[in-house]
Amino acid sequence: MTQHQKPERILIIGFGPVAASLIEGLLPGLEAGLFSLDVISAEQHAAYNRVLLAEVASGATTAEHLAMIDPLRLLAAGVGLHLGVSVTRVDRSRRQVHLGSGQRLGYERLIFATGARPVVPTLNGLDFSPHAEANLPAGVMALRTLEDAMALNRVLTSGGRVLILGGGILGIEAALAMAEAGHRPVLVHHGHAPLGRSVDSDGGMLLARSLRAAGVEVISGVRATAVRRDADGFSALVTEDHGEITGDALLLSCGVRARTELAAGCGLKVGRGIKTNEHLVADTENRVFALGDCAEVAGAAPSGLLAPGWAQAGWLADFLLTHRAPAPNLATTALDPASTAPLVERTNVLMLKGQSLDLVVAGNVMASPWDVGAERVSVFADPQAGRYLKLVTDHDVLTGFLAIGLPRTGAEMVLAFERGTVLPEDRSALLRLDDPAAPDSLVAPSADDQLCRCSGATHGQVAHAVTDGCTTVAEIGVACRAGTGCGGCRETIEAMLRVSVPA
DSSP states (O other): OOOTTTOOEEEOOSSSSHHHHHHHHHHHHHHHSEEEEEEEEESOOOOOOGHHHHHHHHHOOOOGGBSSOHHHHHHHTTTTEEEOEEEEEEETTTTTEEEETTTEOSSEEEOOOOOOEEEOOOBBBBBOOOOOOOOOOEEETTTTHHHHHHHHHHHTTOOOOOOEEEOOOOHHHHHHHHHHHOOOEEEEEESSSTTTSSOOOOHHHHHHHOOOOOOOOOOOSEEEEEEEETTTTEEEEESSSOEEOOOOOOEEOOOOEEEEEHHHHOOOOOOSEEEEEEOOOOSSSHHHHEEEEGEEEBBBOOOOHHHHHHHHHHHHHHHHHHHHOOHHHHHHHHOTTTTOOOOOOOEEEEEEEEEEEEEEEEOOOOOOOTTOOEEEEEEEGGGGGGGGEEEEEEETTTEEEEEEHHHHHHHHHHHHHHHHOOOOOOOOGGGGGTTTOOOSSSOOTTTTTSTTTTOBBBBBHHHHHHHHOOOOOHHHHHOOTTTTSSSTTTTHHHHHHHHHOOO
Protein backbone atom coordinates (compact mmCIF):
# COMPACT_ATOMS: atom_id res chain seq x y z
CA MET A 1 0.00 0.00 0.00
CA THR A 2 1.44 3.38 -0.97
CA GLN A 3 1.62 6.31 1.43
CA HIS A 4 -1.48 7.96 -0.14
CA GLN A 5 -3.69 4.87 -0.19
CA LYS A 6 -6.20 4.46 2.59
CA PRO A 7 -7.06 1.00 3.89
CA GLU A 8 -9.99 -0.26 1.85
CA ARG A 9 -13.12 -1.24 3.72
CA ILE A 10 -14.13 -4.91 3.42
CA LEU A 11 -17.53 -5.91 4.71
CA ILE A 12 -18.72 -9.51 5.11
CA ILE A 13 -22.41 -10.35 5.55
CA GLY A 14 -22.67 -13.69 7.34
CA PHE A 15 -20.48 -15.42 9.91
CA GLY A 16 -20.68 -19.15 9.29
CA PRO A 17 -17.82 -21.64 8.77
CA VAL A 18 -17.00 -20.32 5.29
CA ALA A 19 -16.88 -16.71 6.45
CA ALA A 20 -14.67 -17.76 9.38
CA SER A 21 -12.21 -19.37 6.97
CA LEU A 22 -12.19 -16.22 4.83
CA ILE A 23 -11.57 -14.01 7.87
CA GLU A 24 -8.64 -16.17 8.96
CA GLY A 25 -7.14 -15.75 5.50
CA LEU A 26 -7.61 -11.97 5.58
CA LEU A 27 -6.06 -11.35 9.01
CA PRO A 28 -2.51 -10.84 7.61
CA GLY A 29 -3.85 -8.04 5.39
CA LEU A 30 -5.65 -6.47 8.32
CA GLU A 31 -2.45 -6.58 10.37
CA ALA A 32 -0.54 -5.00 7.48
CA GLY A 33 -3.04 -2.14 7.25
CA LEU A 34 -4.24 -3.05 3.76
CA PHE A 35 -7.88 -2.85 4.77
CA SER A 36 -10.42 -2.64 7.57
CA LEU A 37 -12.76 -5.57 8.12
CA ASP A 38 -16.33 -5.72 9.46
CA VAL A 39 -18.48 -8.84 9.85
CA ILE A 40 -22.27 -8.85 10.31
CA SER A 41 -24.17 -11.85 11.63
CA ALA A 42 -27.82 -12.28 12.56
CA GLU A 43 -26.74 -14.94 15.10
CA GLN A 44 -25.36 -13.99 18.49
CA HIS A 45 -22.63 -16.63 18.21
CA ALA A 46 -19.32 -16.45 16.40
CA ALA A 47 -18.83 -19.05 13.66
CA TYR A 48 -19.26 -22.67 14.69
CA ASN A 49 -19.16 -26.04 12.95
CA ARG A 50 -22.70 -26.77 11.75
CA VAL A 51 -21.62 -30.20 10.52
CA LEU A 52 -21.39 -31.37 14.13
CA LEU A 53 -24.72 -29.98 15.36
CA ALA A 54 -26.20 -33.49 15.38
CA GLU A 55 -23.53 -34.52 17.88
CA VAL A 56 -24.53 -31.64 20.15
CA ALA A 57 -28.18 -32.64 19.81
CA SER A 58 -27.42 -36.27 20.65
CA GLY A 59 -25.24 -35.33 23.62
CA ALA A 60 -22.03 -36.70 22.11
CA THR A 61 -20.30 -33.32 22.39
CA THR A 62 -20.91 -29.83 23.75
CA ALA A 63 -21.56 -26.54 21.98
CA GLU A 64 -18.16 -25.22 23.10
CA HIS A 65 -16.41 -27.86 20.98
CA LEU A 66 -18.01 -26.50 17.80
CA ALA A 67 -16.32 -23.09 17.96
CA MET A 68 -14.29 -22.37 14.83
CA ILE A 69 -12.82 -18.97 15.60
CA ASP A 70 -12.09 -16.91 18.70
CA PRO A 71 -14.09 -13.64 18.65
CA LEU A 72 -11.83 -12.05 21.26
CA ARG A 73 -8.82 -12.66 19.03
CA LEU A 74 -10.66 -11.06 16.11
CA LEU A 75 -11.58 -8.01 18.17
CA ALA A 76 -7.97 -7.68 19.29
CA ALA A 77 -6.89 -7.81 15.64
CA GLY A 78 -9.26 -4.95 14.81
CA VAL A 79 -12.13 -6.86 13.20
CA GLY A 80 -15.47 -5.12 13.66
CA LEU A 81 -17.93 -7.78 14.87
CA HIS A 82 -21.66 -7.03 14.63
CA LEU A 83 -23.36 -10.07 16.16
CA GLY A 84 -27.09 -10.47 16.58
CA VAL A 85 -27.69 -7.77 13.99
CA SER A 86 -29.65 -8.15 10.76
CA VAL A 87 -29.00 -6.41 7.46
CA THR A 88 -32.10 -4.66 6.14
CA ARG A 89 -30.79 -3.26 2.86
CA VAL A 90 -27.71 -2.98 0.67
CA ASP A 91 -27.27 0.33 -1.16
CA ARG A 92 -24.76 -0.39 -3.91
CA SER A 93 -24.91 3.12 -5.39
CA ARG A 94 -23.66 4.61 -2.09
CA ARG A 95 -21.74 1.48 -1.12
CA GLN A 96 -23.51 1.23 2.20
CA VAL A 97 -25.14 -1.55 4.19
CA HIS A 98 -28.12 -0.68 6.40
CA LEU A 99 -28.45 -2.59 9.67
CA GLY A 100 -31.54 -3.32 11.72
CA SER A 101 -29.99 -1.27 14.53
CA GLY A 102 -30.15 1.84 12.35
CA GLN A 103 -26.40 1.88 11.76
CA ARG A 104 -24.92 2.17 8.28
CA LEU A 105 -21.59 0.66 7.26
CA GLY A 106 -19.67 1.67 4.16
CA TYR A 107 -17.53 -0.61 2.02
CA GLU A 108 -15.18 -0.82 -0.94
CA ARG A 109 -15.59 -4.60 -1.13
CA LEU A 110 -18.76 -6.41 -0.10
CA ILE A 111 -18.87 -10.19 0.40
CA PHE A 112 -22.08 -12.18 0.71
CA ALA A 113 -21.58 -15.25 2.90
CA THR A 114 -25.23 -15.47 3.89
CA GLY A 115 -25.41 -19.26 3.53
CA ALA A 116 -28.67 -21.13 3.14
CA ARG A 117 -31.88 -21.71 5.05
CA PRO A 118 -33.62 -25.08 5.40
CA VAL A 119 -36.31 -25.96 2.93
CA VAL A 120 -39.66 -26.29 4.68
CA PRO A 121 -41.83 -28.85 2.84
CA THR A 122 -45.35 -27.98 1.74
CA LEU A 123 -47.21 -29.71 4.56
CA ASN A 124 -50.42 -28.58 6.16
CA GLY A 125 -49.55 -27.01 9.48
CA LEU A 126 -46.21 -25.55 8.37
CA ASP A 127 -45.31 -22.11 7.09
CA PHE A 128 -43.28 -22.96 3.98
CA SER A 129 -42.48 -19.49 2.62
CA PRO A 130 -39.32 -20.03 0.54
CA HIS A 131 -37.82 -16.54 1.02
CA ALA A 132 -38.18 -16.00 4.76
CA GLU A 133 -36.91 -17.57 7.95
CA ALA A 134 -39.24 -20.39 8.93
CA ASN A 135 -41.72 -19.86 11.76
CA LEU A 136 -42.00 -23.49 12.85
CA PRO A 137 -44.43 -24.79 15.45
CA ALA A 138 -43.25 -26.29 18.73
CA GLY A 139 -41.60 -29.66 18.25
CA VAL A 140 -40.74 -29.04 14.58
CA MET A 141 -37.19 -27.92 13.84
CA ALA A 142 -34.41 -27.85 11.28
CA LEU A 143 -30.89 -28.60 12.50
CA ARG A 144 -29.11 -25.43 11.30
CA THR A 145 -28.35 -23.50 14.51
CA LEU A 146 -27.10 -24.14 18.03
CA GLU A 147 -30.57 -23.28 19.29
CA ASP A 148 -32.00 -26.03 17.07
CA ALA A 149 -29.47 -28.51 18.46
CA MET A 150 -30.26 -27.63 22.08
CA ALA A 151 -34.01 -27.89 21.45
CA LEU A 152 -33.54 -31.32 19.91
CA ASN A 153 -31.28 -32.37 22.78
CA ARG A 154 -34.04 -31.59 25.27
CA VAL A 155 -36.39 -33.92 23.39
CA LEU A 156 -33.82 -36.71 23.23
CA THR A 157 -32.72 -36.47 26.86
CA SER A 158 -36.36 -36.78 27.92
CA GLY A 159 -36.61 -40.05 25.97
CA GLY A 160 -38.60 -38.56 23.11
CA ARG A 161 -39.05 -40.24 19.72
CA VAL A 162 -37.66 -38.08 16.92
CA LEU A 163 -38.82 -38.33 13.31
CA ILE A 164 -36.37 -37.14 10.64
CA LEU A 165 -38.05 -36.14 7.39
CA GLY A 166 -35.68 -36.49 4.44
CA GLY A 167 -33.31 -39.14 3.13
CA GLY A 168 -30.35 -36.93 2.26
CA ILE A 169 -26.86 -36.95 3.74
CA LEU A 170 -27.65 -34.49 6.56
CA GLY A 171 -30.72 -36.38 7.71
CA ILE A 172 -28.83 -39.67 7.69
CA GLU A 173 -25.91 -38.21 9.65
CA ALA A 174 -28.33 -36.82 12.24
CA ALA A 175 -30.08 -40.19 12.55
CA LEU A 176 -26.77 -42.03 12.98
CA ALA A 177 -25.58 -39.57 15.64
CA MET A 178 -28.79 -40.12 17.61
CA ALA A 179 -28.61 -43.90 17.24
CA GLU A 180 -24.97 -44.00 18.36
CA ALA A 181 -25.99 -42.11 21.50
CA GLY A 182 -28.62 -44.76 22.26
CA HIS A 183 -31.70 -42.91 21.04
CA ARG A 184 -34.34 -44.28 18.65
CA PRO A 185 -34.57 -42.03 15.58
CA VAL A 186 -36.98 -42.69 12.72
CA LEU A 187 -35.83 -41.73 9.21
CA VAL A 188 -38.86 -41.00 7.00
CA HIS A 189 -38.36 -40.26 3.32
CA HIS A 190 -40.13 -40.24 -0.02
CA GLY A 191 -37.89 -42.42 -2.22
CA HIS A 192 -37.40 -46.17 -2.33
CA ALA A 193 -34.17 -45.86 -0.32
CA PRO A 194 -32.10 -43.13 1.37
CA LEU A 195 -29.69 -41.08 -0.76
CA GLY A 196 -31.79 -41.96 -3.79
CA ARG A 197 -30.32 -39.14 -5.89
CA SER A 198 -26.74 -40.29 -5.33
CA VAL A 199 -26.77 -44.08 -5.03
CA ASP A 200 -28.27 -46.76 -7.25
CA SER A 201 -31.15 -49.04 -6.28
CA ASP A 202 -29.07 -51.92 -4.89
CA GLY A 203 -26.75 -49.59 -3.01
CA GLY A 204 -29.77 -47.81 -1.54
CA MET A 205 -31.24 -51.09 -0.31
CA LEU A 206 -27.98 -52.00 1.41
CA LEU A 207 -27.73 -48.51 2.92
CA ALA A 208 -31.24 -48.85 4.38
CA ARG A 209 -30.34 -52.26 5.83
CA SER A 210 -27.13 -50.87 7.32
CA LEU A 211 -29.01 -47.97 8.90
CA ARG A 212 -31.47 -50.34 10.51
CA ALA A 213 -28.58 -52.44 11.82
CA ALA A 214 -27.13 -49.26 13.35
CA GLY A 215 -30.36 -48.59 15.24
CA VAL A 216 -32.19 -46.26 12.86
CA GLU A 217 -35.77 -47.09 11.95
CA VAL A 218 -36.20 -46.42 8.21
CA ILE A 219 -39.60 -45.84 6.62
CA SER A 220 -39.33 -45.47 2.83
CA GLY A 221 -41.80 -44.44 0.14
CA VAL A 222 -43.65 -41.97 2.37
CA ARG A 223 -45.87 -39.19 0.97
CA ALA A 224 -46.24 -36.79 3.88
CA THR A 225 -49.19 -34.37 3.79
CA ALA A 226 -49.43 -32.64 7.17
CA VAL A 227 -48.14 -32.32 10.72
CA ARG A 228 -50.40 -33.09 13.67
CA ARG A 229 -50.10 -31.10 16.88
CA ASP A 230 -51.48 -31.35 20.38
CA ALA A 231 -51.23 -29.12 23.44
CA ASP A 232 -47.50 -29.92 23.82
CA GLY A 233 -46.58 -29.37 20.18
CA PHE A 234 -45.80 -31.85 17.40
CA SER A 235 -47.42 -35.26 17.81
CA ALA A 236 -47.48 -36.98 14.40
CA LEU A 237 -46.60 -36.82 10.73
CA VAL A 238 -49.66 -37.41 8.56
CA THR A 239 -49.03 -39.41 5.36
CA GLU A 240 -51.04 -40.68 2.41
CA ASP A 241 -49.81 -44.24 2.56
CA HIS A 242 -48.47 -44.92 6.07
CA GLY A 243 -51.17 -43.33 8.18
CA GLU A 244 -49.98 -41.16 11.07
CA ILE A 245 -46.38 -41.70 12.19
CA THR A 246 -46.23 -40.58 15.80
CA GLY A 247 -43.32 -38.85 17.46
CA ASP A 248 -42.32 -36.21 19.98
CA ALA A 249 -40.41 -34.03 17.52
CA LEU A 250 -39.99 -33.65 13.76
CA LEU A 251 -36.58 -32.79 12.35
CA LEU A 252 -36.82 -31.35 8.85
CA SER A 253 -33.97 -32.41 6.58
CA CYS A 254 -35.40 -31.66 3.14
CA GLY A 255 -32.49 -29.70 1.72
CA VAL A 256 -31.51 -26.05 1.87
CA ARG A 257 -32.15 -22.94 -0.23
CA ALA A 258 -29.63 -20.14 -0.69
CA ARG A 259 -30.34 -16.86 1.07
CA THR A 260 -30.45 -14.47 -1.88
CA GLU A 261 -33.04 -11.86 -0.85
CA LEU A 262 -30.55 -9.13 0.10
CA ALA A 263 -28.62 -9.65 -3.11
CA ALA A 264 -31.75 -9.58 -5.27
CA GLY A 265 -32.92 -6.45 -3.43
CA CYS A 266 -29.81 -4.54 -4.46
CA GLY A 267 -30.01 -5.58 -8.12
CA LEU A 268 -27.65 -8.56 -8.23
CA LYS A 269 -28.58 -11.53 -10.39
CA VAL A 270 -29.84 -14.55 -8.49
CA GLY A 271 -30.94 -18.05 -9.45
CA ARG A 272 -30.18 -21.11 -7.38
CA GLY A 273 -27.84 -18.76 -5.56
CA ILE A 274 -26.26 -15.36 -6.04
CA LYS A 275 -24.83 -15.59 -9.54
CA THR A 276 -21.07 -15.07 -9.78
CA ASN A 277 -18.41 -15.69 -12.38
CA GLU A 278 -15.51 -18.09 -11.87
CA HIS A 279 -13.81 -15.39 -9.77
CA LEU A 280 -16.74 -15.24 -7.30
CA VAL A 281 -17.57 -11.74 -8.59
CA ALA A 282 -21.29 -10.90 -8.48
CA ASP A 283 -21.30 -7.38 -10.00
CA THR A 284 -19.75 -5.55 -12.94
CA GLU A 285 -17.34 -3.44 -10.86
CA ASN A 286 -15.54 -6.29 -9.10
CA ARG A 287 -16.64 -4.94 -5.73
CA VAL A 288 -19.25 -7.52 -4.70
CA PHE A 289 -18.50 -11.21 -4.15
CA ALA A 290 -20.45 -14.25 -2.98
CA LEU A 291 -19.26 -17.63 -1.76
CA GLY A 292 -20.40 -20.74 0.06
CA ASP A 293 -23.97 -21.98 0.20
CA CYS A 294 -25.40 -18.69 -1.08
CA ALA A 295 -23.34 -18.59 -4.30
CA GLU A 296 -24.05 -19.99 -7.76
CA VAL A 297 -20.50 -19.98 -9.11
CA ALA A 298 -20.18 -19.95 -12.91
CA GLY A 299 -23.59 -21.57 -13.31
CA ALA A 300 -23.02 -24.38 -10.77
CA ALA A 301 -25.60 -24.70 -8.01
CA PRO A 302 -24.35 -24.45 -4.41
CA SER A 303 -23.18 -27.89 -3.31
CA GLY A 304 -24.27 -27.63 0.31
CA LEU A 305 -20.92 -29.12 1.36
CA LEU A 306 -18.27 -27.50 3.53
CA ALA A 307 -15.25 -28.37 1.40
CA PRO A 308 -16.13 -26.27 -1.69
CA GLY A 309 -16.96 -23.28 0.53
CA TRP A 310 -13.61 -23.46 2.29
CA ALA A 311 -11.85 -23.73 -1.07
CA GLN A 312 -13.67 -20.59 -2.23
CA ALA A 313 -12.74 -18.78 0.99
CA GLY A 314 -9.06 -19.60 0.55
CA TRP A 315 -9.08 -18.40 -3.05
CA LEU A 316 -10.93 -15.17 -2.26
CA ALA A 317 -8.65 -14.34 0.67
CA ASP A 318 -5.61 -14.67 -1.59
CA PHE A 319 -7.29 -12.50 -4.21
CA LEU A 320 -8.27 -9.71 -1.82
CA LEU A 321 -4.78 -9.66 -0.32
CA THR A 322 -3.26 -9.00 -3.72
CA HIS A 323 -5.88 -6.95 -5.63
CA ARG A 324 -6.98 -3.49 -4.60
CA ALA A 325 -10.57 -2.36 -5.14
CA PRO A 326 -11.08 -0.37 -8.37
CA ALA A 327 -10.82 3.40 -8.06
CA PRO A 328 -14.17 5.23 -8.11
CA ASN A 329 -13.52 6.69 -11.55
CA LEU A 330 -12.17 3.48 -13.06
CA ALA A 331 -14.62 1.59 -15.27
CA THR A 332 -13.33 -1.88 -14.52
CA THR A 333 -15.64 -4.55 -15.92
CA ALA A 334 -13.58 -7.73 -15.71
CA LEU A 335 -10.60 -9.16 -13.93
CA ASP A 336 -7.45 -9.65 -15.92
CA PRO A 337 -7.29 -13.42 -16.62
CA ALA A 338 -3.57 -13.12 -17.22
CA SER A 339 -2.95 -12.02 -13.64
CA THR A 340 -5.74 -13.86 -11.80
CA ALA A 341 -6.32 -17.58 -12.14
CA PRO A 342 -9.99 -18.54 -11.71
CA LEU A 343 -11.19 -20.61 -8.82
CA VAL A 344 -10.90 -24.33 -9.48
CA GLU A 345 -13.78 -26.12 -7.79
CA ARG A 346 -13.12 -29.46 -6.11
CA THR A 347 -14.99 -32.56 -7.07
CA ASN A 348 -17.91 -33.33 -4.80
CA VAL A 349 -17.49 -36.64 -3.02
CA LEU A 350 -20.14 -37.74 -0.52
CA MET A 351 -18.85 -39.61 2.52
CA LEU A 352 -20.92 -41.17 5.26
CA LYS A 353 -19.29 -42.69 8.31
CA GLY A 354 -21.12 -43.94 11.35
CA GLN A 355 -21.72 -46.87 13.59
CA SER A 356 -20.68 -49.91 11.47
CA LEU A 357 -21.40 -47.90 8.31
CA ASP A 358 -18.88 -46.61 5.78
CA LEU A 359 -20.12 -45.20 2.46
CA VAL A 360 -18.46 -43.08 -0.20
CA VAL A 361 -19.90 -42.13 -3.58
CA ALA A 362 -18.77 -39.85 -6.40
CA GLY A 363 -19.88 -39.19 -9.96
CA ASN A 364 -22.89 -40.85 -11.57
CA VAL A 365 -23.45 -44.47 -10.57
CA MET A 366 -26.92 -44.98 -12.06
CA ALA A 367 -25.75 -46.90 -15.13
CA SER A 368 -26.52 -50.63 -15.33
CA PRO A 369 -23.94 -53.32 -16.10
CA TRP A 370 -26.17 -54.32 -19.02
CA ASP A 371 -26.47 -50.87 -20.58
CA VAL A 372 -25.15 -50.63 -24.14
CA GLY A 373 -22.61 -47.84 -24.53
CA ALA A 374 -19.03 -46.77 -23.99
CA GLU A 375 -19.20 -47.06 -20.20
CA ARG A 376 -18.15 -50.22 -18.43
CA VAL A 377 -19.96 -51.00 -15.19
CA SER A 378 -18.57 -53.46 -12.65
CA VAL A 379 -20.51 -54.50 -9.55
CA PHE A 380 -19.64 -56.55 -6.46
CA ALA A 381 -22.31 -57.18 -3.82
CA ASP A 382 -22.26 -59.14 -0.57
CA PRO A 383 -25.32 -57.83 1.32
CA GLN A 384 -24.94 -60.25 4.23
CA ALA A 385 -21.47 -58.83 4.93
CA GLY A 386 -22.69 -55.26 4.28
CA ARG A 387 -20.37 -54.81 1.30
CA TYR A 388 -21.06 -53.27 -2.09
CA LEU A 389 -18.84 -51.82 -4.81
CA LYS A 390 -19.92 -50.30 -8.12
CA LEU A 391 -17.44 -48.87 -10.61
CA VAL A 392 -18.32 -46.90 -13.73
CA THR A 393 -15.45 -46.34 -16.15
CA ASP A 394 -14.95 -44.75 -19.54
CA HIS A 395 -11.92 -46.22 -21.36
CA ASP A 396 -10.89 -47.70 -17.98
CA VAL A 397 -10.88 -44.25 -16.30
CA LEU A 398 -13.15 -44.02 -13.25
CA THR A 399 -16.11 -41.66 -13.80
CA GLY A 400 -18.28 -42.79 -10.89
CA PHE A 401 -18.18 -45.22 -7.99
CA LEU A 402 -20.06 -46.32 -4.88
CA ALA A 403 -18.39 -48.21 -2.04
CA ILE A 404 -20.25 -49.45 1.05
CA GLY A 405 -18.54 -51.38 3.82
CA LEU A 406 -15.20 -51.19 2.00
CA PRO A 407 -13.38 -48.27 3.66
CA ARG A 408 -9.95 -48.82 2.17
CA THR A 409 -11.29 -49.47 -1.30
CA GLY A 410 -13.45 -46.36 -1.02
CA ALA A 411 -10.46 -44.22 -0.02
CA GLU A 412 -8.43 -45.56 -2.94
CA MET A 413 -11.29 -44.90 -5.37
CA VAL A 414 -11.50 -41.27 -4.25
CA LEU A 415 -7.88 -40.82 -5.28
CA ALA A 416 -8.41 -42.68 -8.55
CA PHE A 417 -11.55 -40.66 -9.32
CA GLU A 418 -9.88 -37.30 -8.73
CA ARG A 419 -6.69 -38.20 -10.59
CA GLY A 420 -8.36 -39.88 -13.56
CA THR A 421 -6.35 -43.04 -12.88
CA VAL A 422 -6.73 -46.02 -15.22
CA LEU A 423 -8.10 -48.97 -13.25
CA PRO A 424 -6.69 -52.49 -13.57
CA GLU A 425 -8.34 -54.70 -16.17
CA ASP A 426 -9.27 -57.14 -13.42
CA ARG A 427 -11.59 -54.97 -11.31
CA SER A 428 -11.85 -57.68 -8.65
CA ALA A 429 -8.25 -56.89 -7.68
CA LEU A 430 -9.56 -53.73 -5.99
CA LEU A 431 -11.55 -55.78 -3.48
CA ARG A 432 -8.32 -57.12 -2.02
CA LEU A 433 -7.59 -53.66 -0.64
CA ASP A 434 -9.91 -54.39 2.29
CA ASP A 435 -8.27 -57.72 3.02
CA PRO A 436 -6.33 -57.32 6.30
CA ALA A 437 -3.36 -58.95 4.57
CA ALA A 438 -3.62 -56.66 1.54
CA PRO A 439 -0.46 -55.35 -0.15
CA ASP A 440 0.48 -51.72 -0.39
CA SER A 441 -1.99 -49.26 -1.87
CA LEU A 442 -2.64 -49.48 -5.60
CA VAL A 443 -3.09 -45.69 -5.71
CA ALA A 444 -0.82 -44.37 -2.97
CA PRO A 445 -1.61 -40.81 -1.84
CA SER A 446 0.91 -38.14 -2.71
CA ALA A 447 1.73 -35.10 -0.62
CA ASP A 448 -0.63 -33.00 -2.77
CA ASP A 449 -3.64 -35.33 -2.45
CA GLN A 450 -6.44 -34.18 -0.16
CA LEU A 451 -6.68 -35.92 3.18
CA CYS A 452 -9.39 -33.73 4.74
CA ARG A 453 -12.18 -33.10 2.26
CA CYS A 454 -13.76 -30.39 4.38
CA SER A 455 -10.73 -28.14 4.80
CA GLY A 456 -8.79 -29.24 1.71
CA ALA A 457 -5.76 -30.10 3.84
CA THR A 458 -3.43 -32.48 2.04
CA HIS A 459 -1.52 -35.55 3.14
CA GLY A 460 1.64 -33.46 2.90
CA GLN A 461 0.30 -30.71 5.16
CA VAL A 462 -0.75 -33.20 7.83
CA ALA A 463 2.58 -35.01 7.57
CA HIS A 464 4.36 -31.67 7.96
CA ALA A 465 2.27 -30.87 11.05
CA VAL A 466 3.18 -34.26 12.54
CA THR A 467 6.86 -33.63 11.81
CA ASP A 468 6.58 -30.23 13.50
CA GLY A 469 5.50 -31.92 16.73
CA CYS A 470 1.71 -32.25 16.64
CA THR A 471 0.66 -35.29 18.66
CA THR A 472 -3.16 -35.14 18.64
CA VAL A 473 -5.93 -34.67 16.08
CA ALA A 474 -6.84 -31.40 17.79
CA GLU A 475 -3.29 -30.07 17.38
CA ILE A 476 -3.33 -31.13 13.73
CA GLY A 477 -6.58 -29.17 13.33
CA VAL A 478 -5.00 -26.03 14.73
CA ALA A 479 -1.97 -26.42 12.47
CA CYS A 480 -3.72 -27.04 9.13
CA ARG A 481 -7.48 -27.39 9.90
CA ALA A 482 -7.56 -31.09 8.97
CA GLY A 483 -10.11 -33.01 11.03
CA THR A 484 -12.11 -29.90 11.98
CA GLY A 485 -15.04 -30.56 9.65
CA CYS A 486 -17.13 -33.71 9.48
CA GLY A 487 -14.50 -35.87 11.19
CA GLY A 488 -14.32 -38.41 8.37
CA CYS A 489 -10.53 -38.11 8.15
CA ARG A 490 -9.82 -38.55 11.85
CA GLU A 491 -9.01 -42.24 11.49
CA THR A 492 -6.37 -41.52 8.82
CA ILE A 493 -4.86 -38.71 10.90
CA GLU A 494 -4.73 -40.96 13.97
CA ALA A 495 -2.95 -43.62 11.91
CA MET A 496 -0.35 -41.07 10.77
CA LEU A 497 0.16 -39.99 14.38
CA ARG A 498 0.66 -43.58 15.49
CA VAL A 499 3.30 -44.15 12.83
CA SER A 500 5.17 -41.04 14.00
CA VAL A 501 5.45 -42.27 17.59
CA PRO A 502 8.89 -43.85 18.16
CA ALA A 503 8.89 -47.51 19.17
